[in-house]
Amino acid sequence: MAGIVTFDSVEFLNTFVSLLVALVLGTLIGAERQYRQRNAGLRTNALVALGASAFVDLGMRLMGNQGATQVLAYVASGVGFLGAGVILKEGLNIRGLNTAATIWCSAVTGAFAGADHPAEALLMCGFVLAGNTFLRPLVNIIERAPIDESQTESTFEIRVTTDEQSRDALRDILEARLEEAKYPAREIRESEREDGVEIIATLAATSVDARELDAIVEALGKLESVGHTTWSSRASD
Template sequence: MQNLSAYWSPAELAVNGVILLHLVGALGLGILMGYERSFHGRAAGMRTYALVCLASTALTVVNAYPGLWYGGIGSGTGGGGDPTRVIQGIVTGIGFLGAGVIMREGFSIRGLSTAASIWTAAAIGVTIGLGFYAAAIGAALLVILVMSAFQRLEAVLPHHTVVQVMLVFERAHAPPAETIRAKALEHGYEIVSWAFHLRNGSGHLEYQLTLQANGTPDPMELIDKLAHTSRVVEFRLSPSRM
């Protein structure tokens, strides 16, 4: 029982409070950086940046207090061993695991927030393993808040929506680029990049467009318009963020 109480001693709790302040600060700055990316419709947004910043801070700040690792019973200079090598192995291994959940589907990238949450869970596990229970509990609550509430917050805040569109026309009936640009503008979208591909053998011309709009307009209205006014052979629409 004495060993267990060492994890909740006044000195341990004071350090846990300092670590938690670092984590809250990292979360706030990660949110600010992520909002800039979210505002421009990029795949990595507020949740991803916030979680990565929090996890990095957790793995860094716990190394400042080796005398209080394991409740002060086995410090980094004592008989408890050096956990920094274990931490390095964990970070490397979790990096591979996180990469496995990131998937590209057409033009869309999904799984970034899941990968960041896995890495953050590893950082919280390291914090618990070193005996900073209060800080780990606080970090877990912050992560739950980020994962459950920030997607809705990103949707409410001013932002840009980026959509990737592929349109395939019969070569002889492909509309000029200016016609497509005008139709996109009618529905609130600006074309920010173009790519063209003439398919060998089929005689089809493929347009790959990146559309950007303020807020979250309905892209299906634009697709409906193009599908009914032009000879569209095939189309694909993918949000850049999922």
């Protein structure tokens, strides 16, 4: 067989070391994910790092640095499709982005190992673990901080319920109130309800003063034709 004739013990040892480094570092990254009960855990990250290392090593063996460069482009895109499989959208919430990013970083770690840069692979592994571990307290602090609506970029809506006879007049009043407060509506739509109509105004502004919206809602709530009024915000797409 050609493989026996062309067998090179030095190259074989080099490949063995590259794959071993990729497997060990991918396992370290995956262990942290497994501990936190993420969808892509120990085996997934270890295999992604191992596979990326193998592809890059094979490219180098066949075509040198040029081959490794070409393979890297396909590894990046291929792992991107793999990461997309762990991203889930539940209503307005998206889960799995961090897991997908970790898979991508595991591939880069393996690619470093496959390109005969074990020190850089170890460095990359360390940064991935640091990002997933030491940044968590900072994330928790930011998420628990009081939200200042004027500093956020969100989609704001004002909802007003009324009866069929007052819908047109109330729509004009709502639009006028928003224009007066310098919060013009990007869209005003209506939704039929059993007890009447709900008018929904989506603001053009992406940041507001909550007190000003409270004042608008309070003024609308005093109208006889209004059954209920409120405002809400959600993260911008």
